[in-house]
Amino acid sequence: MSIRVGIVGFGNLGRGVETSIALQPDMELVGVFTRRDPAAVATGGAAVFALEALADYRDTIDVLVLCGGSKSDLPEQSPELAAQFTIVDGFDTHARIPEHFAAVDASARTAGTTAVISTGWDPGLFSINRLYGEAILPQGATYTFWGRGLSQGHSDALRRVPGVAGAVQYTIPASEAIERVRAGEQPELTTREKHDRQCFVVLEDGADAQEVREAIVTMPDYFEPYATTVTFITAEELARDHTGMPHGGFVIRSGESSPGVTQTVEYRLQLDSNPEFTSSVLVAYARAAARLAAAGDHGAKTPFDIAPGLLSPKTAAELRTELL
Numbered sequence: 001m002s003i004r005v006g007i008v009g010f011g012n013l014g015r016g017v018e019t020s021i022a023l024q025p026d027m028e029l030v031g032v033f034t035r036r037d038p039a040a041v042a043t044g045g046a047a048v049f050a051l052e053a054l055a056d057y058r059d060t061i062d063v064l065v066l067c068g069g070s071k072s073d074l075p076e077q078s079p080e081l082a083a084q085f086t087i088v089d090g091f092d093t094h095a096r097i098p099e100h101f102a103a104v105d106a107s108a109r110t111a112g113t114t115a116v117i118s119t120g121w122d123p124g125l126f127s128i129n130r131l132y133g134e135a136i137l138p139q140g141a142t143y144t145f146w147g148r149g150l151s152q153g154h155s156d157a158l159r160r161v162p163g164v165a166g167a168v169q170y171t172i173p174a175s176e177a178i179e180r181v182r183a184g185e186q187p188e189l190t191t192r193e194k195h196d197r198q199c200f201v202v203l204e205d206g207a208d209a210q211e212v213r214e215a216i217v218t219m220p221d222y223f224e225p226y227a228t229t230v231t232f233i234t235a236e237e238l239a240r241d242h243t244g245m246p247h248g249g250f251v252i253r254s255g256e257s258s259p260g261v262t263q264t265v266e267y268r269l270q271l272d273s274n275p276e277f278t279s280s281v282l283v284a285y286a287r288a289a290a291r292l293a294a295a296g297d298h299g300a301k302t303p304f305d306i307a308p309g310l311l312s313p314k315t316a317a318e319l320r321t322e323l324l
């Protein structure tokens with residue numbers, strides 16, 4: 001029996017989820033549900049429906065993959081849709097994950113659904129590797145570096161600023177900080193000492209550039225903690241120079257298992273396409289969410305709560321013989 005999937009929101013992630021589902025032996029895509037006019041949304045072949053039509057699909061969709069923006073879509077959509085469906089989201093406003101979890105958990109427990117939140121790569125796979133490092137090497141230091149690459153969450157946050165017609169954000173890691181970490185110094189590094197953020201913004205006609213710049217650099221959680229630059233460009237330049245979405249980074253845990261015995265754990269990603277990779281993670285967690293829901297394991301989950309085997313289309317017996 002295939003897992004029947006719905007996509008909510010059709011942007012970079014939504015397109016990636018459609019592509020990823022086509023690669024899965026045990027999944028089928030029921031359709032895309034959008035807040036826009038369905039006729040205006042071009043998919044790779046998937047049927048498109050108005051978001052309001054979702055209520056008619058409660059018996060024909062096993063799990064929804066929510067592809068909205070974390071700045072303002074998911075805080076509303078995830079709790080709302082968890083009241084009707086098993087869902088997966090990539091909510092990535094780290095400072096607000098506890099409150100997002102609480103809101104989604106209350107909704108899912110009341111409805112008897114399962115909701116996997118904050119999966120992807122960070123939060124997500126990087127979070128899991130930070131946990132492994134700290135559980136295995138209690139004496140040590142953990143570091144996370146991203147980029148240079150395009151952050152979808154920060155680009156989405158830029159696009160939500162009044163007066164912004166289009167935007168992208170690149171994350172730049174501090175090479176000196178990386179060198180100190182790799183040298184085993186275990187330095188104390190502030191947020192500002194690890195990354196800079198470069199924003200490229202297209203203004204709406206009549207928007208005030210200084211007001212937009214100020215709204216960006218002071219934005220809590222996203223830009224305020226960082227050295228952030230804002231460059232205004234034309235829509236033509238955005239379309240010509242900023243369509244690729246490569247990214248990547250690494251998590252490193254350096255610690256001592258006994259005095260003088262240093263152990264280093266590193267997990268690295270190098271991504272041609274941030275959205276296609278993130279979508280692939282969301283789809284694997286959609287499989288886990290559907291299985292947890294079928295087993296009656298309801299409420300909100302983070303990637304920490306989910307056994308890795310649930311992500312695989314292989315049976316537990318196959319995993320024991322092939323991957324253990």
Ligand SMILES: NC(=O)C1=CN([C@@H]2O[C@H](COP(=O)(O)OP(=O)(O)OC[C@H]3O[C@@H](n4cnc5c(N)ncnc54)[C@H](OP(=O)(O)O)[C@@H]3O)[C@@H](O)[C@H]2O)C=CC1
Nearest residue numbers: 009010011012013034035068069070120121122152153156
């Ligand atoms: N955990 C992780 O590691 C990661 C998390 N993410 C999260 O994924 C979120 C979504 O990223 P991304 O897909 O790049 O965001 P997009 O801006 O591409 O899409 C967000 C939403 O905007 C709407 N939209 C898309 N295109 C248009 C358009 N042309 N006109 C009007 N509305 C549009 C869609 O909703 P609708 O169809 O309803 O209009 C869509 O769901 C990010 O905010 C980030 O938080 C991303 C990467 C990694």
Ligand SMILES: N[C@@H](C[C@H]1CC(C(=O)O)=NO1)C(=O)O
Nearest residue numbers: 092122146151152153154171
């Ligand atoms: N959630 C991020 C995924 C990684 C990238 C990132 C950053 O560049 O700040 N933080 O986490 C994204 O939206 O791309």
